[in-house]
Amino acid sequence: MRVYPNALPLLAPELGDWFLFLIAGSLLFCLVNYVVGAVLFHRGTADKSGFKTPPLVPSVLPIWGHFSFRMIVDPRGWALSARNLFGNATPVRARFLANDVYIFQGTKNLHAFFRQRDLSSFNLHGFLLDRAFGLPAAAVRTYTKDDSGAYPKPYPESQVEPRNRLEYQLERSLHRFLLGPGLLPLTRRFQRAIAQRFYTLPIGGDWVPWDNLVTFFEQELAAPFLNSLCGDYLLRAHPDFLTNRWAFENNIWSMIAGLPRFLAPRAYRARDGALRALKDWHVWALQNFDPAMVDADGDDPVWGSKFFRERKTIFDTIDGFDLDAIATHDLAFIWGTTNNSIITSFWTAVETFSDSHLLAQVRQEAAACRIDDPTAGGPNQPPQFDMEKLQQQPVLQAIYAETLRLRISGYFVRHHSHGDIHIDGWRIPNNHLILTSPMHAHMDPAIWAAERPVDAFWPGRFLKPGDGGGGWEFTTERAQGAWIPYGGGYHACPGRHFAKMMIIFSTALLTTMYDCEILADPKDLEMSMRNFGFGMSGPKGKVPARLRRRVY
Numbered sequence: 001m002r003v004y005p006n007a008l009p010l011l012a013p014e015l016g017d018w019f020l021f022l023i024a025g026s027l028l029f030c031l032v033n034y035v036v037g038a039v040l041f042h043r044g045t046a047d048k049s050g051f052k053t054p055p056l057v058p059s060v061l062p063i064w065g066h067f068s069f070r071m072i073v074d075p076r077g078w079a080l081s082a083r084n085l086f087g088n089a090t091p092v093r094a095r096f097l098a099n100d101v102y103i104f105q106g107t108k109n110l111h112a113f114f115r116q117r118d119l120s121s122f123n124l125h126g127f128l129l130d131r132a133f134g135l136p137a138a139a140v141r142t143y144t145k146d147d148s149g150a151y152p153k154p155y156p157e158s159q160v161e162p163r164n165r166l167e168y169q170l171e172r173s174l175h176r177f178l179l180g181p182g183l184l185p186l187t188r189r190f191q192r193a194i195a196q197r198f199y200t201l202p203i204g205g206d207w208v209p210w211d212n213l214v215t216f217f218e219q220e221l222a223a224p225f226l227n228s229l230c231g232d233y234l235l236r237a238h239p240d241f242l243t244n245r246w247a248f249e250n251n252i253w254s255m256i257a258g259l260p261r262f263l264a265p266r267a268y269r270a271r272d273g274a275l276r277a278l279k280d281w282h283v284w285a286l287q288n289f290d291p292a293m294v295d296a297d298g299d300d301p302v303w304g305s306k307f308f309r310e311r312k313t314i315f316d317t318i319d320g321f322d323l324d325a326i327a328t329h330d331l332a333f334i335w336g337t338t339n340n341s342i343i344t345s346f347w348t349a350v351e352t353f354s355d356s357h358l359l360a361q362v363r364q365e366a367a368a369c370r371i372d373d374p375t376a377g378g379p380n381q382p383p384q385f386d387m388e389k390l391q392q393q394p395v396l397q398a399i400y401a402e403t404l405r406l407r408i409s410g411y412f413v414r415h416h417s418h419g420d421i422h423i424d425g426w427r428i429p430n431n432h433l434i435l436t437s438p439m440h441a442h443m444d445p446a447i448w449a450a451e452r453p454v455d456a457f458w459p460g461r462f463l464k465p466g467d468g469g470g471g472w473e474f475t476t477e478r479a480q481g482a483w484i485p486y487g488g489g490y491h492a493c494p495g496r497h498f499a500k501m502m503i504i505f506s507t508a509l510l511t512t513m514y515d516c517e518i519l520a521d522p523k524d525l526e527m528s529m530r531n532f533g534f535g536m537s538g539p540k541g542k543v544p545a546r547l548r549r550r551v552y
């Protein structure tokens with residue numbers, strides 16, 4: 001047998017050389033990529049001529065771009081630390097795995113972003129309904145085909161029949177309900193229902209332990225809200241509806257990520273249960289509705305509100321909208337109207353009950369707005385408030401505003417598919433995602449940190465000494481353009497007025513009627529990123545508490 005003693009030593013250095021060469025070459029390539037990118041970026045931001053495309057923020061790896069695994073494991077931490085993407089005075093372009101996204105930040109750019117009427121979230125809504133809510137394929141096709149826009153006049157090139165103008169019809173019906181005449185009767189129903197619900201809780205003068213205060217809000221606040229939205233049949237016939245709704249939300253990302261049923265059985269089970277209940281309600285409502293039940297506001301106890309009754313007749317004319325498609329829309333609506341408002345109310349209660357000084361001020365403000373009718377049962381009834389006055393109370397408003405400043409996470413994502421679009425002198429090519437985020441404005445130390453760190457809860461950011469030396473006045477002086485929990489422009493949250501009332505009212509009611517001791521470990525009170533991206537984040541763990549009824 002022949003032996004080649006030098007074969008290995010000869011080969012090894014060569015391989016090693018190639019390997020080193022490859023690494024050095026890659027590093028050099030990345031460095032050149034970054035330096036060229038940085039030069040082009042600075043030229044782009046300095047260019048003052050005509051319409052410009054926002055420059056690409058330089059990155060080391062060309063296709064990978066700004067993608068980071070931290071975006072998945074710590075999305076809020078990543079977003080707040082990515083100053084190269086979100087800390088620019090001008091709009092910029094970022095690249096994530098070969099996809100370009102345009103980012104608008106800063107008060108001036110945000111204003112322009114929100115004012116641009118042709119930007120829409122309709123595509124994103126269609127995607128979410130399909131992936132997370134299980135919209136049937138025929139209805140997804142109607143979404144995909146609707147290129148007519150959100151306004152009464154369709155885009156000229158659109159061929160969509162008026163009855164299939166889904167985006168426009170949905171927006172119009174939402175706005176009529178939440179920003180128009182539908183709001184007042186809903187508000188009145190809700191105020192009556194929540195006061196009665198809190199009053200009849202099985203809590204007496206002795207401390208009653210509550211395993212998790214989050215579920216208290218998820219059930220005891222969400223139930224009266226839902227009953228005022230869609231009547232009481234849904235929860236009466238399906239008492240597990242709310243449990244399914246929250247279980248679905250807590251697993252929503254597994255569905256958006258496209259996990260099959262066998263890998264996310266809990267999420268699918270919860271969604272199936274919630275959709276089944278909604279379909280049953282629709283069948284029951286169709287069988288039991290009688291036009292004679294409609295009250296002076298146009299609402300009725302079977303559909304709960306004119307909104308759901310009318311929406312059903314709209315959906316019936318749209319291609320692909322069978323009962324399954326309608327139920328997915330109802331679930332999405334109920335999810336969207338409850339996720340932020342209920343969890344924000346939870347946080348305002350936690351913050352208030354955790355600080356005895358703040359609690360005393362809130363109780364004082366609530367007491368100043370009491371209008372109890374002594375002939376209507378004296379102390380044996382829920383407290384009644386002058387709601388206008390209550391919503392103007394400075395400390396209650398400051399707690400509400402500060403909770404939303406501190407705990408909102410996510411992005412406002414928009415899209416446009418009718419050609420390039422111009423926003424305040426910037427050209428965005430057709431069919432790209434354009435986004436901004438409230439997190440950076442809300443956590444900007446230059447705006448908020450004069451007295452306390454931005455990551456501390458401190459309602460004083462929204463208060464100033466009142467005229468005449470006594471008390472406080474609510475102020476949004478610092479917040480100009482930097483407090484945007486509801487978005488802005490035409491697509492801003494249509495439920496914002498209701499949400500403010502709901503959060504302030506629930507805080508006033510609860511603090512007036514009950515004492516509450518929060519017994520949670522501070523670690524469990526940290527914000528969870530389980531459902532990051534959809535606004536208000538809940539706590540990481542259980543929040544045990546104990547409650548007892550007060551004499552008020």
Ligand code: HEM
Pocket residue numbers: 121171174178336337338340341344404412413485486487488491492493494495496498499502535536
């Ligand atoms: C603290 C509570 C709430 C927060 C922070 C919040 C925030 C938001 C945000 C950021 C959007 C998207 C805006 C955009 O894309 O620019 C939105 C949409 C929406 N919100 Fe709210 N919301 C809250 C409570 C409510 C309530 C109580 C209701 C109903 C009573 C409601 C109804 C809606 C609806 C229907 C949409 C979709 C609008 C559309 O499709 O055009 N929201 N909300």
